Amino acid sequence: MTSVLIHTHNRYSIRNFLQGYISVLALLTLFVPLPASAEYGDVVINKRAEKAGMRPVIFPHWFHRIRFRCRVCHTEVGFEMRAGSNDILMSDIIEGKFCGRCHNNKIAWGPQNCQLCHSGLPGLKSGVRGSTTTGGPGRW
Amino acid sequence: MIDRISNIFLVGCFGLFITACSESPTLSAPPGEQIFVPDGPGKWLTIMADGLHDPNGPGAKQLQNPAEALFYLPSAYSGNKVRWVEAIQEGYIEPRASIVDDNYEMQVIDLDVIRTRTGELPMVLFPHKKHTEWLECSNCHEWLFKSKRGATRFGMFDVLSGEYCGRCHGAVAFPLVECFYCHSVRRSDLKKPVTELEMHK
Numbered sequence: 141m142t143s144v145l146i147h148t149h150n151r152y153s154i155r156n157f158l159q160g161y162i163s164v165l166a167l168l169t170l171f172v173p174l175p176a177s178a179e180y181g182d183v184v185i186n187k188r189a190e191k192a193g194m195r196p197v198i199f200p201h202w203f204h205r206i207r208f209r210c211r212v213c214h215t216e217v218g219f220e221m222r223a224g225s226n227d228i229l230m231s232d233i234i235e236g237k238f239c240g241r242c243h244n245n246k247i248a249w250g251p252q253n254c255q256l257c258h259s260g261l262p263g264l265k266s267g268v269r270g271s272t273t274t275g276g277p278g279r280w
Numbered sequence: 281m282i283d284r285i286s287n288i289f290l291v292g293c294f295g296l297f298i299t300a301c302s303e304s305p306t307l308s309a310p311p312g313e314q315i316f317v318p319d320g321p322g323k324w325l326t327i328m329a330d331g332l333h334d335p336n337g338p339g340a341k342q343l344q345n346p347a348e349a350l351f352y353l354p355s356a357y358s359g360n361k362v363r364w365v366e367a368i369q370e371g372y373i374e375p376r377a378s379i380v381d382d383n384y385e386m387q388v389i390d391l392d393v394i395r396t397r398t399g400e401l402p403m404v405l406f407p408h409k410k411h412t413e414w415l416e417c418s419n420c421h422e423w424l425f426k427s428k429r430g431a432t433r434f435g436m437f438d439v440l441s442g443e444y445c446g447r448c449h450g451a452v453a454f455p456l457v458e459c460f461y462c463h464s465v466r467r468s469d470l471k472k473p474v475t476e477l478e479m480h481k
Binding site: 208223 | 324325330331332333334337338339340342343344346349350359360361362364373375376377378379380386413414415416418419447448451452455
């Protein structure tokens with residue numbers, strides 16, 4: 141009788157230990173910093189590019205914020221502050237909307253320099269990159 | 281019981297799997313390529329090896345590497361490894377405020393907001409000054425944050441999910457690993473207790 145009791149007790153403690161250990165491990169993985177890739181704030185824009193046979197677009201925030209304050213793009217040009225909510229057509233850019241407000245051969249180089257924006261690795265998904273510094277509930 | 285253990289084990293494996301699957305740079309610059317990569321806290325990946333640009337494409341080798349510009353700005357340990365507000369305040373950079381009006385001046389207001397309901401953590405101090413040097417009022421008000429005190433209710437979970445402060449912080453502005461950049465006001469440091477959302481000049 142006693143041996144059975146001890147046996148059950150042991151089994152329980154091993155189970156508790158395993159449970160605790162593994163759930164702590166699972167929780168930790170949520171908060172482990174993810175390996176860095178891209179520069180902080182790089183945006184991959186690939187809703188249409190690859191379907192149209194072009195490399196995905198990489199937009200570097202760091203490069204632009206040295207030259208322009210946030211309000212220039214997010215107020216004057218009209219980019220919404222949410223990856224995916226700006227429907228950017230190449231025809232719009234050529235007509236001088238979105239990126240084309242500056243990339244028009246006057247303020248910055250024009251849209252004939254395809255390869256400078258369309259420089260991403262094939263197969264990248266759209267979204268903000270370089271920023272997933274926590275593995276928490278975020279969705280960047 | 282074995283089912284339960286294996287379930288929990290699977291969750292653990294899933295977590296590890298997610299971590300392992302996150303993109304890591306596997307590419308390196310072609311040999312013989314001269315790229316400026318400084319040592320120290322500011323370490324930036326090169327365009328050719330950042331796991332994002334296609335090193336075989338025609339464009340990647342024409343682009344500026346982050347290190348070539350960011351090395352000269354006030355350094356930080358996270359994000360772009362740059363203290364952007366300091367860079368603008370101390371004149372390291374002078375980003376244009378408008379592409380429409382050459383005489384446009386940023387409407388900088390000096391107004392601090394303290395958010396008091398932060399549980400065990402120090403209270404959050406929001407400095408309008410640092411934000412209005414980059415942004416204008418309508419970038420945040422009234423659609424995302426109401427001007428009326430206490431009218432915008434959100435928590436850290438919203439921020440971590442990319443809402444409210446998380447629209448920028450965690451994406452382009454300093455990342456959410458820097459808890460105490462925002463949670464900077466200790467309750468014990470205040471002479472009198474603040475009750476709700478307190479604003480002062």
